[in-house]
Amino acid sequence: MRAEKTDEFxxxxxxSGVSGVLIAKKLGQANKRxxxxxxxxxxxxxxxxxxxxxxxxxAKVPESPYPPELFHGGKLTDPATVNAGRPTVLSLGAKGGxxxxxxxxxxxxxxxxxxxxxxxxxxxNGGAARHWLGTSLRFLPADFEMKSRYGRFTDWPIKxxxxxxxxxxxxxxxxxxxxxxxQTNHLxxxxxxxxxxxxxxxxxxxxxxxxxxSGLQVxxxxxxxxxxxxxxxxAARNSQPYQDRRVCAGNTNxxxxxxxxxxxxxxxxxxxxxxxxxxxxxxxCAASAVEVDETGRVSGIDYIQFDGDNGPVIRRGRLTAKVxxxxxxxxxxxxxxxxxxxERTPDGVANRRGHDGVIGKFLMDHPLYLAWALAPRxxxxxxxxxxxxxxxxxxxxxxxxxxxxxxxxxxxxxxxFPIGDPDTTTVDLVNGLNNSQLNKDNxxxxxxxxxxxxxxxxxxxxxxxxxxxxxxxxxxxVSLSATAKxxxxxxxxxxxxxLSDYTKRGLAAAKTTATAIFDAMNADQFTSAPPVDDPSxxxxxxxxxxxxxxxxxxxxxxxHRMGSAAAASAVNDMQQSWDHQNLFLVGSxxxxxxxxxxxxxxxxxxxxxxxxxxxxRVLN
Amino acid sequence: xxxxxxxxxxxxxxxxxxxxxxxxxLAEPAxxxxxxxxxxxxxxxxxxxxxxxxxxxxxxxxxxxxRVYFKQAKSDPAFESLMQIVRANPDDPxxxxxxxxxxxxxxxxxxxxxxxxxxxxxxxxxxxxxxxTPPPSSVVPLKIISPTAYTQAWxxxxxQAHPMGYSELxxxxxxxxxxxxxxxxxxxxx
Numbered sequence: 001m002r003a004e005k006t007d008e009f010x011x012x013x014x015x016s017g018v019s020g021v022l023i024a025k026k027l028g029q030a031n032k033r034x035x036x037x038x039x040x041x042x043x044x045x046x047x048x049x050x051x052x053x054x055x056x057x058x059a060k061v062p063e064s065p066y067p068p069e070l071f072h073g074g075k076l077t078d079p080a081t082v083n084a085g086r087p088t089v090l091s092l093g094a095k096g097g098x099x100x101x102x103x104x105x106x107x108x109x110x111x112x113x114x115x116x117x118x119x120x121x122x123x124x125n126g127g128a129a130r131h132w133l134g135t136s137l138r139f140l141p142a143d144f145e146m147k148s149r150y151g152r153f154t155d156w157p158i159k160x161x162x163x164x165x166x167x168x169x170x171x172x173x174x175x176x177x178x179x180x181x182x183q184t185n186h187l188x189x190x191x192x193x194x195x196x197x198x199x200x201x202x203x204x205x206x207x208x209x210x211x212x213x214s215g216l217q218v219x220x221x222x223x224x225x226x227x228x229x230x231x232x233x234x235a236a237r238n239s240q241p242y243q244d245r246r247v248c249a250g251n252t253n254x255x256x257x258x259x260x261x262x263x264x265x266x267x268x269x270x271x272x273x274x275x276x277x278x279x280x281x282x283x284x285c286a287a288s289a290v291e292v293d294e295t296g297r298v299s300g301i302d303y304i305q306f307d308g309d310n311g312p313v314i315r316r317g318r319l320t321a322k323v324x325x326x327x328x329x330x331x332x333x334x335x336x337x338x339x340x341x342x343e344r345t346p347d348g349v350a351n352r353r354g355h356d357g358v359i360g361k362f363l364m365d366h367p368l369y370l371a372w373a374l375a376p377r378x379x380x381x382x383x384x385x386x387x388x389x390x391x392x393x394x395x396x397x398x399x400x401x402x403x404x405x406x407x408x409x410x411x412x413x414x415x416x417f418p419i420g421d422p423d424t425t426t427v428d429l430v431n432g433l434n435n436s437q438l439n440k441d442n443x444x445x446x447x448x449x450x451x452x453x454x455x456x457x458x459x460x461x462x463x464x465x466x467x468x469x470x471x472x473x474x475x476x477x478v479s480l481s482a483t484a485k486x487x488x489x490x491x492x493x494x495x496x497x498x499l500s501d502y503t504k505r506g507l508a509a510a511k512t513t514a515t516a517i518f519d520a521m522n523a524d525q526f527t528s529a530p531p532v533d534d535p536s537x538x539x540x541x542x543x544x545x546x547x548x549x550x551x552x553x554x555x556x557x558x559x560h561r562m563g564s565a566a567a568a569s570a571v572n573d574m575q576q577s578w579d580h581q582n583l584f585l586v587g588s589x590x591x592x593x594x595x596x597x598x599x600x601x602x603x604x605x606x607x608x609x610x611x612x613x614x615x616x617r618v619l620n
Numbered sequence: 621x622x623x624x625x626x627x628x629x630x631x632x633x634x635x636x637x638x639x640x641x642x643x644x645x646l647a648e649p650a651x652x653x654x655x656x657x658x659x660x661x662x663x664x665x666x667x668x669x670x671x672x673x674x675x676x677x678x679x680x681x682x683x684x685x686x687r688v689y690f691k692q693a694k695s696d697p698a699f700e701s702l703m704q705i706v707r708a709n710p711d712d713p714x715x716x717x718x719x720x721x722x723x724x725x726x727x728x729x730x731x732x733x734x735x736x737x738x739x740x741x742x743x744x745x746x747x748x749x750x751x752x753t754p755p756p757s758s759v760v761p762l763k764i765i766s767p768t769a770y771t772q773a774w775x776x777x778x779x780q781a782h783p784m785g786y787s788e789l790x791x792x793x794x795x796x797x798x799x800x801x802x803x804x805x806x807x808x809x810x
Contacts, residue, residue: 055767201795253785382781384794460778
């Protein structure tokens with residue numbers, strides 16, 4: 001294939017998510033010429049197009065506002081008919097039912113199991129961070145040193161101190177509101193610069209949980225001696241005007257879409273990148289292969305340009321640059337690398353011919369344990385950002401030798417996440433049902449009695465979400481489906497996924513902790529057990545009838561891990577491929593371990609560090 | 621520190637809504653012989669929902685969501701039978717509501733429930749689905765009636781809150797208690 005004349009580009013970036021756009025902006029500001037390839041489409045001229053898709057969606061899931069269409073003819077869209085497909089949480093259903101998780105006609109991901117991988121992403125301007133929550137926690141120092149501190153897994157090739165200043169840069173770039181002193185006091189982590197915005201105030205729900213902390217005792221999960229406390233959550237959400245964006249109005253809708261862009265999303269940075277005049281972006285261009293020359297350097301990226309989500313191919317071409325940066329996500333980036341098989345790269349690019357390649361291995365998430373309860377008095381959920389605080393003090397300790405750690409996210413959206421409220425309880429009370437467990441007498445109410453009962457129930461609802469540290473297991477993989485393809489004819493991602501006993505013990509400890517917190521609050525717990533055919537559940541204790549359910553946290557991590565030596569990793573600490581010096585694989589795929597912090601801030605810090613390295617060491 | 625006024629909380633500022641939602645869907649004007657039925661429909665809706673008719677359909681009503689729900693309900697085959705009960709009790713909507721909710725004809729009873737759910741959730745739950753036995757573990761609406769219907773849904777106000785994705789309040793409001801329920805919802809007959 002003949003390469004287009006694009007020699008003027010210093011860098012070619014695949015993906016316009018948070019990783020790609022931060023690097024693009026930094027390179028563009030330094031007068032480097034950058035081209036971004038994005039498989040999805042540009043934003044509509046008016047955000048109301050996305051808002052109206054959200055408002056009218058009967059199932060309001062993280063993917064609802066965004067293209068391509070989730071439904072076609074009353075069924076989930078067949079991913080084989082879509083040029084650049086994406087996963088949806090709607091295809092995590094039981095075998096044989098609607099949204100069958102293993103039906104390739106309903107699920108973009110080809111899930112081999114034994115358990116379901118529950119996290120999703122977007123392929124559109126901004127990538128998965130279109131539907132992110134905004135949580136911007138730093139990793140803890142121990143998160144980089146699991147091997148040396150706890151004898152588990154592996155250490156990162158960098159420590160907290162190597163990343164500290166870059167965290168500060170990232171907090172400014174994406175605009176984080178937080179209280180550094182509180183983070184230091186509660187977690188013992190150092191800050192060399194304050195957050196650019198003051199913290200987001202706590203919600204009534206946060207305060208109700210906080211009020212119970214002094215009397216909380218959690219036994220048997222390594223947290224006996226803990227001084228429990230609620231911490232405000234640093235978030236990329238405006239507490240004052242920032243980057244020409246508005247202050248948060250508490251729309252309670254960070255996921256899937258902030259209607260006023262008070263929450264950072266990568267289109268903010270992309271706009272700044274484009275304004276440098278040195279950055280271009282091409283939408284609806286799916287990268288299909290990475291080419292490597294005889295010297296081992298990447299020599300080009302093949303792409304397919306298409307018209308519309310389901311339209312024809314317009315052009316196939318090859319683009320060249322001095323440096324190549326794959327910034328898909330931890331599923332699409334290994335997919336592209338594994339599709340890039342040639343005589344020179346028989347196992348795919350960056351996958352170490354003749355060695356134990358790691359591309360696609362060690363897939364992780366933060367399996368999320370969800371617990372919900374009715375407080376004894378109103379806490380007034382459904383107000384404020386989706387989450388404004390959490391419990392962070394339980395994120396580290398000696399227990400990590402034995403089980404996965406967790407952080408606890410306090411939800412401000414009542415039982416919307418657990419059971420789809422207010423709809424479920426409202427339908428129950430009007431139609432005499434009890435799917436919510438809040439209408440045990442199956443009353444069918446109307447008139448003022450309905451108002452009173454519904455007010456009482458909705459105003460007391462709250463939930464906790466536990467983000468569990470998942471162990472990196474080389475059997476959890478992204479590979480290529482041998483049979484299922486997208487409309488471009490490219491093989492779809494195949495996922496093998498399981499939870500280790502280490503991870504399961506973390507989930508079990510979360511269940512114990514949730515019950516203790518609810519007891520300390522005198523709250524009535526309603527967390528329900530999953531059905532036996534739920535693919536995101538497992539028996540626990542092992543061999544027993546009782547089951548634990550987990551959700552995806554949207555944190556796709558670990559499939560092109562960094563390391564200190566080429567033998568067991570894909571990239572070095574600059575996210576630079578060991579095999580191909582002008583190739584960078586960026587994003588949470590480079591995390592060797594997942595910790596408990598939501599990954600985006602660490603992604604941003606790593607990418608700013610990588611951009612600096614490219615400018616001063618590679619393109620200088 | 622936060623400027624709460626009831627008008628802001630209840631938020632019926634049409635200009636804001638129109639710009640925020642983009643496409644406000646106004647139903648076509650009702651035919652003259654529908655006008656009386658529309659009025660009765662609103663009074664029945666107040667009795668069914670427990671929410672004062674002037675909140676469901678304010679005198680100055682730029683959104684006219686009542687017409688949208690009226691049109692939706694009218695498309696149901698049992699609507700005429702339901703309206704006969706209302707017409708027979710023009711001065712007693714509460715009595716009509718009681719008759720409808722206890723009507724031996726399930727088509728009428730479940731249409732009454734669908735009308736309540738439309739006002740509360742902005743979604744159309746088909747009476748035939750509500751009537752299913754055994755009941756489904758998850759009751760799914762046929763559709764969200766319109767973007768405006770979602771943003772005007774009353775369940776959120778009954779929770780002393782706002783529709784997810786549609787706050788008209790100011791930064792930090794969530795840190796304070798909401799206004800009392802009476803400021804969100806005027807009970808029918810209260």
